[in-house]
Amino acid sequence: AQSVTQPDIHITVSEGASLELRCNYSYGATPYLFWYVQSPGQGLQLLLKYFSGDTLVQGIKGFEAEFKRSQSSFNLRKPSVHWSDAAEYFCAVGNKEYGNKLVFGAGTILRVKS
Amino acid sequence: EPEVTQTPSHQVTQMGQEVILRCVPISNHLYFYWYRQILGQKVEFLVSFYNNEISEKSEIFDDQFSVERPDGSNFTLKIRSTKLEDSAMYFCASRTGLGLYGYTFGSGTRLTVV
Numbered sequence: 001a002q003s004v005t006q007p008d009i010h011i012t013v014s015e016g017a018s019l020e021l022r023c024n025y026s027y028g029a030t031p032y033l034f035w036y037v038q039s040p041g042q043g044l045q046l047l048l049k050y051f052s053g054d055t056l057v058q059g060i061k062g063f064e065a066e067f068k069r070s071q072s073s074f075n076l077r078k079p080s081v082h083w084s085d086a087a088e089y090f091c092a093v094g095n096k097e098y099g100n101k102l103v104f105g106a107g108t109i110l111r112v113k114s
Numbered sequence: 115e116p117e118v119t120q121t122p123s124h125q126v127t128q129m130g131q132e133v134i135l136r137c138v139p140i141s142n143h144l145y146f147y148w149y150r151q152i153l154g155q156k157v158e159f160l161v162s163f164y165n166n167e168i169s170e171k172s173e174i175f176d177d178q179f180s181v182e183r184p185d186g187s188n189f190t191l192k193i194r195s196t197k198l199e200d201s202a203m204y205f206c207a208s209r210t211g212l213g214l215y216g217y218t219f220g221s222g223t224r225l226t227v228v
Contacts (some may be wrong), residue, residue, distance in 0.1 A: 024142070026226050032213070034217075036219075041224070042221070042222075043205065043219060043220065043221035043222045044157070044205065044219045044222075046219075049214075051213075051214070051215070081226040090156065090157065092157075094217070095214075096213055096214075099169060099170045100145065100162070100209065100213065100214055100217075101147065101159045101160055101162055101170065102149075102157075102159065102207075102217070103159070104156045104157040105156060106155075107156055107157045
């Protein structure tokens with residue numbers, strides 16, 4: 001079965017500092033990988049996704065993620081965090097072998113200090 | 115950009131009452147999903163629907179839940195007799211027939227059972 005691990009429940013970074021949120025997945029073949037952001041009480045906003053091709057994926061709001069097959073990872077990065085980036089971030093994995101449903105990680109809450 | 119529309123955005127209901135959550139998927143999408151997110155927890159798959167029948171359901175999706183596509187545009191989730199533990203954010207999603215391309219979530223319905 002597919003599974004997603006986000007090892008960090010909370011992360012605090014200073015505004016302007018770089019950010020890396022970790023995501024590890026468990027799946028035999030190449031999965032489809034997603035990062036979503038959620039503000040409190042709000043819906044899910046897609047930041048970026050990886051299906052195939054270039055392993056470095058660019059997304060919205062200056063985010064990027066790198067797929068590393070050897071490490072089963074899809075970490076999200078941003079070179080300079082803004083206070084408005086404070087939110088909860090979810091990594092998700094899906095594949096047609098599992099009915100194309102998405103399996104989400106537990107999320108990482110990002111706090112930004114000024 | 116096409117959107118998945120969910121109504122209402124927030125619903126409060128008495129325990130034991132029936133509720134229907136409504137979704138209008140993107141018009142050319144073929145596969146439809148419901149997910150649930152209990153407050154403070156991760157997003158969980160409930161059910162997938164294709165060609166007017168359930169494709170897959172999770173163990174959460176017990177007999178008190180049902181889904182329907184009553185016409186060409188709506189996709190509904192019914193909870194027959196709500197329990198306190200059904201309080202959650204419910205997300206609808208839809209996608210095209212091409213794998214996970216175009217996978218789009220609605221903004222969610224927050225269900226509060228009192």
